[in-house]
Structure formats: C-alpha cells, structure tokens
Amino acid sequence: xxxxxxxxxxxxxxxxxxxxxxxxxxxxxxxxxxxxxxxxxxxxxxxxxxxxxxxxxxxxxxxxxxxxxxxxxxxxxxxxxxxxxxxxxxxxxxxxxxxxxxxxxxxxxxxxxxxxxxxxxxxxxxxxxxxxxxxxxxxxxxxxxxxxxxxxxxxxxxxxxxxxxxxxxxxxxxxxxxxxxxxxxxxxxxxxxxxxxxxxxxxxxxxxxxxxxxxxxxxxxxxxxxxxxxxxxxxxxxxxxxxxxxxxxxxxxxxxxxxxxxxxxxxxxxxxxxxxxxxxxxxxxxxxxxxxxxxxxxxxxxxxxxxxxxxxxxxxxxxxxxxxxxxxxxxxxxxxxxxxxxxxxxxxxxxxxxxxxxxxxxxxxxxxxxxxxxxxxxxxxxxxxxxxxxxxxxxxxxxxxxxxxxxxxxxxxxxxxxxxxxxxxxxxx
Amino acid sequence: xxxxxxxxxxxxxxxxxxxxxxxxxxxxxxxxxxxxxxxxxxxxxxxxxxxxxxxxxxxxxxxxxxxxxxxxxxxxxxxxxxxxxxxxxxxxxxxxxxxxxxxxxxxxxxxxxxxxxxxxxxxxxxxxxxxxxxxxxxxxxxxxxxxxxxxxxxxxxxxxxxxxxxxxxxxxxxxxxxxxx
Numbered sequence: 001x002x003x004x005x006x007x008x009x010x011x012x013x014x015x016x017x018x019x020x021x022x023x024x025x026x027x028x029x030x031x032x033x034x035x036x037x038x039x040x041x042x043x044x045x046x047x048x049x050x051x052x053x054x055x056x057x058x059x060x061x062x063x064x065x066x067x068x069x070x071x072x073x074x075x076x077x078x079x080x081x082x083x084x085x086x087x088x089x090x091x092x093x094x095x096x097x098x099x100x101x102x103x104x105x106x107x108x109x110x111x112x113x114x115x116x117x118x119x120x121x122x123x124x125x126x127x128x129x130x131x132x133x134x135x136x137x138x139x140x141x142x143x144x145x146x147x148x149x150x151x152x153x154x155x156x157x158x159x160x161x162x163x164x165x166x167x168x169x170x171x172x173x174x175x176x177x178x179x180x181x182x183x184x185x186x187x188x189x190x191x192x193x194x195x196x197x198x199x200x201x202x203x204x205x206x207x208x209x210x211x212x213x214x215x216x217x218x219x220x221x222x223x224x225x226x227x228x229x230x231x232x233x234x235x236x237x238x239x240x241x242x243x244x245x246x247x248x249x250x251x252x253x254x255x256x257x258x259x260x261x262x263x264x265x266x267x268x269x270x271x272x273x274x275x276x277x278x279x280x281x282x283x284x285x286x287x288x289x290x291x292x293x294x295x296x297x298x299x300x301x302x303x304x305x306x307x308x309x310x311x312x313x314x315x316x317x318x319x320x321x322x323x324x325x326x327x328x329x330x331x332x333x334x335x336x337x338x339x340x341x342x343x344x345x346x347x348x349x350x351x352x353x354x355x356x357x358x359x360x361x362x363x364x365x366x367x368x369x370x371x372x373x374x375x376x377x378x379x380x381x382x383x384x385x386x387x388x389x390x391x392x393x394x395x396x397x398x399x400x401x402x403x404x405x406x407x408x409x410x411x412x413x414x415x416x417x418x419x420x421x422x423x424x425x426x427x428x429x
Numbered sequence: 430x431x432x433x434x435x436x437x438x439x440x441x442x443x444x445x446x447x448x449x450x451x452x453x454x455x456x457x458x459x460x461x462x463x464x465x466x467x468x469x470x471x472x473x474x475x476x477x478x479x480x481x482x483x484x485x486x487x488x489x490x491x492x493x494x495x496x497x498x499x500x501x502x503x504x505x506x507x508x509x510x511x512x513x514x515x516x517x518x519x520x521x522x523x524x525x526x527x528x529x530x531x532x533x534x535x536x537x538x539x540x541x542x543x544x545x546x547x548x549x550x551x552x553x554x555x556x557x558x559x560x561x562x563x564x565x566x567x568x569x570x571x572x573x574x575x576x577x578x579x580x581x582x583x584x585x586x587x588x589x590x591x592x593x594x595x596x597x598x599x600x601x602x603x604x605x606x607x608x609x610x
Contacts, residue, residue, distance in 0.1 A: 281544070
C-alpha cells in the first residue's frame, strides 16, 4: 500500500491525501484554478454566449410580492421520496434534497417531514398547552401567553431516528443522496425554555419523566427524561425566524436538541409530569432498536455522530476532470463536530476537511475540501469525529455490533463511487 | 398531595441562587390554573402499571365484531395480511434475518395496546371508539396472539396484569428501574 507521503510527492505539493484530495486551505490561498461544476438536473445550459444586454435589462422587472418563493428555475428543488403508509396520505415521510442545498440551514419548506397521521390544522387562538401530573400547580397556557415568555434562539439539527434506514439492506439503495439520507434538516428554533414552565408549575422533584403529547390524529406521544426536559428542551414557536410551518408543529412543538426526531413532539398540547415512562407505542413497538440476538435497545435517544458528502453525491453528476470542492454535512447528538476527514481513495488515506463556521453543538456543520479529480473512478468517503471523541463506524462495524434488523440510528461512513462518466453511485465499500 | 409551597418556585429559587448569585428570579407566571375536570378531559395516557385506565370492559368476542368493522380493512383478517401493520404472530422470529414485529411478538406492555388504539385508531376516525370497544379490541388482539384466553375480560384491573411475551427482551439504555411488577 502506498504511503500518504508518496501520494503527496506524486500528485501535488498541496495534497492532503491520496487520489487528488488537496489541502483544505488551497482555495483560500488562491492557488486553485477554476473549480469544476456539478449538474443537478438534465443539462439546460446554453453553450452560446449571452447577449450583451440580456432581456431583463430592457424592461421593468416583476412586481413586489407579499411572500417570496424560490426562483422559478429552481422548481425541481423539492422534498423528495414522499411516501405514506398504504391507504394514507399523511402517515410517512418526505425528505430534504441534501445534494442541492448548501450551508447548514435547511429552508423551512424543504425541512423533512415525518408524520404519524398527517398535519393537523390548528388555530393558534384555540390551541392550549396543559402541564399537569406530578406538579404543584397544573397550568394551561394559551399561545398568546407563551409568546410573552423570554425566548431563546438556537440552531439545531433534527434527524429522524429512521434516517438512512435503507443502508441496513444487503444492497445499497439506488437513490439520490437526499432520498437515502434526507431525514435530517437544520433550522434556527426560537421558543421558551421548558424548564421555566416546569418551574412555574412546580414539578415534583421525585418525577423522573414527562410525557409529551401532540394534537394530531396520532396524538403522537413520547416520554422524555426529566433531566433532558430541565436541561435544554425548548417549546419552539419559531423556525428560521417565522412561526413554525404546519408540518413542523404549528403553533408549538417540543424540541430536544440532539435526540431522535420523533421525541420533539409537534403540535404540542400536553405535558404530563410522571414518575415512570408511559411506554407509548412509539417508544416500545417503534423506535426501539432490534439487535441481531433478538433483544432490543430501548430509549436510545441521542443521534450518533454522522457525516455525508453531499457534493458530489447521487443526484449530481461530475462534469469532467478538474478541480472540485467536496462539500458535506456532519452532526452529532452528543455535541459539536470536532473533525471531519475525507478520503478519495476508498478509505486508504484521509485528509482533514475545513469546517465552515459556525460549528455549533447539535447543529449541522458544513465541511469542505478541494479535490482534483483525474477522471478515473474513485470512492469518496467522509468520517466525522465529535467533541465526545466518538468516530463514525464503518458499515461493517455498525452491523457487526448491532445487526441489520435495527431500522433506526444508522450512522455509518458513507461511500460514494464516482464513475469516469461523472455519475455518482451509492456503494458498500 | 403537595401544597403550593412544598415544591416549585420557592425551592427552585433557593437552588438556583446558590450558583447564580443574588439576582432575584422572576418569571412571567402567565399559566392559568387547570381544574381537575379539565385535566380529566385532556389526560388520555395510560401508564404501564395501568394508572389512567378508564372504567369499562371488553372480551375477545366483542372485540372481534369491532375489529371486523373498524380495523380489518387495514390490518387484515385476524391481524394478518392487510396493507398496514401486521398485528398478530411473529413469535420466535426476532433473532432471524426476517423478524416479524407484532403486538404478540414485540410489544412489551399490554397497556400500550389500549393507549394506542384509543388515541390513534381507527386511523381515519381516532377517538371514535368507546372505552369498552377499545378494551374489547385490545382483548381480541391479545387473544389472537395467544396471550390471553378467548373468554378473558379486559378492564382496568385485568389488562395491566397481562405480561407480554417479549417484555424482558428490552435493554434500557436510559436508566429506568420499574417500580411495578
């Protein structure tokens, strides 16, 4: 096997690892030539030069508008792989198209959805939140009163426990990056500290749990440890600066940073302070992790350290050899991302990617590294390490430890094979 | 019962003051006190020891009638073969390459069946069954899975005593020590 030093000598003085990965500072140093482009959709670019005075400069533009929407040319950027249970339209999931987004904030309209019985229509003037159970003072809050409380804003990812579930299958899914891994999104969430309301209600110190319940047709319900409820749980009212979207829990949702998504109960109507977990359907029959020996792990709350190269990735096509920026997202339910390494030779050698600020706890972190693609088939991988020192496992390691029947909490290193045609495929490598 | 002063703000302020210095903590206190009658109307969750179970009762044969009308189209005859989740069978498959997770093979608590059917089923008309109908459907599903007898009556007393076959095969990652049998 070739050493990393040999690769550097052979390829480029700026090499970070084998097969063309360059030092993450190359672009900053200004030493890079024009970077290659990715094509998301069937080529529609004109080869001809534009006219010197384009049409938009010869007329008045479109009028002002009360609420903006994406450019018409971006209409193909939508949620993807929208699937619901047989005979239903709202009991399933839609996914974020990760490969066509950049930065760390997911547009609210592209935030993934996972509903258990559709999206309820809730009039905020009618909606109320009850806090009761083992409390000195059971209390009812209107949305107007909640809005008078001091608020906190935090940028956090939300990941469905079942994200990347198809990767447990024996053959890799032939889907886009977002279709496979797009049950993760990241927003700025603003709301009221649950701790504050539990204090006002006078939660019994002997109560170790709460039950959170939604006002949807599934009355989605999950038990949450009181330690988490009093630590950083938020009653979110705003997402990316505006009131929550209906599909994200309007008018109020629970938000539990780092925890599996379904625990952040949407359309929150009730919090019951309890001495035991309630053992609801979605913490017993679902969202428990069946191991190879037939036992199941229960209450596996934090989403583990994970990263995905989103560019290049399935759904995008490379447009010929040359210099590219490899870009991706990393996150951990146990805090901040400390490091992301990238390999362009299937994991033989690794180079450290640049982490784009801000690097926040329980948030997506954007990583980037330059790559000079020589046009030959190559396997790209990324491997994240979080501040707790946890490192993403390989798929083989994950399945050796937990089996392939788990369904949930898949977080292994992802391999993308770049073909010489520029196509990008999901491979187990 | 707790008095107003026994828990809550007084105790909390003391504990916070220790680390937050002398700042007096004020909170908006905008919640309206909830009455017991209001709480009773909202509180639909059932604890695994049965707390919260309402009056009423049902048998497997009564549940079969409800099931045929309200559940079978999605979940299949006798809980198998429908387009949606299979509810019956699968015992002995969990360690295989094709595990079948059903109420009988997987669910650890009988109270969850009542809680879930009452809060979320039937899918298109949740909260349309009476409590006795929910007990009856629960009894029918437990009976189909061979967990209770065909004549057994399910109610607030009997249901929590039903031990599910897979109960002891869950490893709790977040600590919780059950205080009930």
